[in-house]
Amino acid sequence: xxxxxxxxxxxKFSEVIKIDEGKVRQHVAEVVRSxxxxxxxxxxxxxxxxxxxxxxxxxxxxxxxxxxxHYQRKFLTKAGEVTVKMPRLRNLPFETEIIERYRRREASVxxxxxxxxxxxxxxxxxxxxxxxxxxxxxxxxxxxxLNQKIYAHIEGWRSRPIEAEHPYLYLDGIWLxxxxxxxxxxxxxxxxxxxxxxxxxxILGVSEGTKEDKESWRKFLRHLKERGLRGVRLVVSDKCLxxxxxxxxxxxxxxxxxxxxxxxxxxxxxxxxxxAKAVAAMLKAIHAQxxxxxxxxxxxxxxxxxxxxRLPKAAKVIREGVEETLSYMAFPxxxxxxxxxxxxxxxxxxxxxxxxxxxxxxxxxxSALMLVAAxxxxxxGTRWGTRRYLDTSRLREQExxxxxxxxxxxx
Numbered sequence: 207x208x209x210x211x212x213x214x215x216x217x218k219f220s221e222v223i224k225i226d227e228g229k230v231r232q233h234v235a236e237v238v239r240s241x242x243x244x245x246x247x248x249x250x251x252x253x254x255x256x257x258x259x260x261x262x263x264x265x266x267x268x269x270x271x272x273x274x275x276h277y278q279r280k281f282l283t284k285a286g287e288v289t290v291k292m293p294r295l296r297n298l299p300f301e302t303e304i305i306e307r308y309r310r311r312e313a314s315v316x317x318x319x320x321x322x323x324x325x326x327x328x329x330x331x332x333x334x335x336x337x338x339x340x341x342x343x344x345x346x347x348x349x350x351x352l353n354q355k356i357y358a359h360i361e362g363w364r365s366r367p368i369e370a371e372h373p374y375l376y377l378d379g380i381w382l383x384x385x386x387x388x389x390x391x392x393x394x395x396x397x398x399x400x401x402x403x404x405x406x407x408x409i410l411g412v413s414e415g416t417k418e419d420k421e422s423w424r425k426f427l428r429h430l431k432e433r434g435l436r437g438v439r440l441v442v443s444d445k446c447l448x449x450x451x452x453x454x455x456x457x458x459x460x461x462x463x464x465x466x467x468x469x470x471x472x473x474x475x476x477x478x479x480x481x482a483k484a485v486a487a488m489l490k491a492i493h494a495q496x497x498x499x500x501x502x503x504x505x506x507x508x509x510x511x512x513x514x515x516r517l518p519k520a521a522k523v524i525r526e527g528v529e530e531t532l533s534y535m536a537f538p539x540x541x542x543x544x545x546x547x548x549x550x551x552x553x554x555x556x557x558x559x560x561x562x563x564x565x566x567x568x569x570x571x572x573s574a575l576m577l578v579a580a581x582x583x584x585x586x587g588t589r590w591g592t593r594r595y596l597d598t599s600r601l602r603e604q605e606x607x608x609x610x611x612x613x614x615x616x617x
Contacts, residue, residue, distance in 0.1 A: 243289060374439065376398070393574055397409070398411040439461065443465060
């Protein structure tokens with residue numbers, strides 16, 4: 207900028223003020239980052255005071271707990287990387303929704319980096335995108351290293367111990383494409399979801415399988431069992447013969463529920479479109495009954511009607527398979543809608559398909575597995591995994607009543 211002195215006939219001084227825009231931008235960014243960091247730490251301190259019932263060092267008759275120091279955590283925000291001091295309390299657990307939001311953000315960042323890497327986005331482009339989205343640049347020299355770290359985190363999540371009992375287990379597989387020897391071939395990714403004894407949903411495992419055969423499912427189920435999966439009462443899945451055969455080896459006491467929706471589709475393959483609506487109403491009537499005996503009687507009626515309609519193949523599918531779709535009726539009726547189909551897991555699998563479609567063919571099976579696992583890990587950290595799904599007290603009451611009845615019968 208040039209300064210002009212009008213009092214001296216407009217003579218221009220040679221003094222020029224230069225502004226380093228880069229330094230100004232850096233300074234402003236640091237001010238914003240520091241402000242975000244200070245605000246987050248202030249909110250955490252306020253939450254800790256509220257849990258304790260008093261401020262730090264304050265003598266108060268209403269105090270219910272005291273501080274036990276803190277530990278540091280780093281989080282990536284739009285303002286850059288910040289360091290927060292997580293309070294520790296002597297007795298109460300310190301839980302905060304503030305940090306949960308950033309944990310979910312971390313999972314989303316991981317997934318996005320893997321997607322960009324697998325989709326063939328250039329390393330320099332990744333650097334620009336990360337700065338625009340999250341306020342921090344991932345330098346070209348560290349992208350590969352960062353992906354390896356992400357893979358390690360996801361592998362740790364996949365191998366974590368399974369705690370508590372999980373009475374309801376849902377299993378499914380998804381087919382993805384991978385490049386192998388210059389050709390594109392299919393690779394199966396197997397997924398396990400469950401409802402625990404408190405009624406919360408969890409993604410228990412994800413594993414690569416060459417295909418959805420018995421050996422792939424045996425390997426996956428053994429992995430779940432070795433990590434601590436126990437207390438399984440009902441397994442819900444489509445009728446994959448390899449899976450059904452493997453279940454008896456690892457969870458012999460669990461009942462198997464064939465997904466009602468998939469079974470309906472099997473029936474419809476033997477029904478002309480003109481009669482599909484009428485047959486659909488018949489099938490729904492079977493599973494609208496109040497108990498298993500009534501459902502069996504209704505199924506027998508449906509078989510007779512289908513034979514009268516000259517649909518013997520559809521009648522055969524119902525006659526041979528209906529019993530496999532009624533296992534859920536042995537459990538509390540309040541749970542029936544959630545445990546008679548594989549829909550709770552199917553919704554997640556549709557999201558996986560949508561996310562993986564942008565990649566096309568993966569460079570290898572491990573890459574496919576990591577991207578699927580990253581998405582599942584992200585889903586598990588949302589309200590999906592923190593909101594109660596079922597009231598499992600009804601299951602406990604039913605089992606207790608059955609135990610009492612059995613003891614009375616012995617006496």
